[in-house]
Amino acid sequence: MSDVEREREGWRKKATEVARGVVAPRAAQIDATGEFAWDIVDVFAQHGFLSLIIPKEYGGMDGDITSFCMVAEEMAIYCASSSLLVIVQAVGTMPLVLGGTEELKKRYLPKLAKEKGLICFCITEPDAGSDAASIRTKALLKDDHYLLNGRKCFITNGGVSDLYTVFAFTHAEKKMEGISGFVIEKGTLGLSVGKTEEKMGIRGSNTTEVILEDVKVPISNRIGEEGVGWWLMMRTLNRSRPAIGAQAVGLAQGALNYLIQHGQEKGWFKRNGGTLGVESTLADMAVEIEAARALVYKAARMMDEKVKGTPVQMFSAMSKFFASDIAMKVTTDAVQILQWEGLTRSHPLERMMRDAKVIQIFEGTNQIQRMVVAHTLLKAK
């Protein structure tokens, strides 16, 4: 095993221990109450899961995308909301790591790494979801600062973050090339949190509106040059979609593990005087999960190895939609196998099924991921 592989396995091992010891006992309660689990935030911060992709020189863990996926997968075996905590922190941080000036990185990355701060990622607006280029939020340059106005919605951790990575038009007439990214501190005048969404799944994740009314942001808080916002967004999403895929793989694996372990203990597979005929379904589930896992780690490896000319955005999109479709199928089949028992909160399977639905929608819907794949295929011809 190489040093890099040893390091990755170290992250997986650490994540497995925390997932089993700390996350698993809290998962059902987090879902039932819809609470934001600050206790889990503390434990994740202590273990470096919330500073995983921050480079060492800024106090972070210097983990690669494969390690990021491993941690997301292990957490999701027990709790998709806790897995999303790790993912969103990396998504909010990524634009800063990829495109921030040295001064901006030194100002904010150590704060996230050492002071356990949370950060969110704000693109979506009421009239701009899949088509992110139609955002309406504007950043108007005035002397030494910008004035930001707009309304973001469905922002994960919008109500609990210390920092906000916000995308806005600095030059709307330039379309995609007119978008810029900004880091905004919680408490900045004019930045407020609107409605909190009551979701069917991933209920422990905080999802809110973020409202910007004449928010004064210093020029030095712009991430990179004016107009590189689209590039930052896409590069960030290319890196995070495999982690969303890994979250889906973990969720599906968790459902299968539960089904097998508890099914065998309680004789679920031998009801009504015979087997329920579920063996082939169990085999299908196992194969589908392994196939999704292979695709997720292939996409992650492509990111880490940075081989020029590889269609990383296509593999990233494939891993997200394939793994989350598999998670939806596996969790639905698992509920079906348990029949009425599967519908009750006595078992985690109905929660897992609700969580899988959300993964098919966020971070770019699965329809949009299919479009990314098709466009890449057609462009290559």
Ligand SMILES: Cc1cc2nc3c(=O)[nH]c(=O)nc-3n(C[C@H](O)[C@H](O)[C@H](O)COP(=O)(O)OP(=O)(O)OC[C@H]3O[C@@H](n4cnc5c(N)ncnc54)[C@H](O)[C@@H]3O)c2cc1C
């Ligand atoms: C739980 C949750 C957390 C989220 N967290 C964040 C976050 O932290 N930050 C953030 O910025 N956003 C976040 N989002 C927003 C999320 O990324 C968007 O919901 C998603 O991109 C889809 O946008 P929309 O909901 O506006 O749907 P729309 O774009 O309005 O799409 C509606 C439907 O039409 C389909 N569709 C749209 N365009 C096409 C097309 N051209 N071809 C075929 N089908 C199409 C879509 O697939 C979808 O089924 C979150 C969403 C959820 C549900």
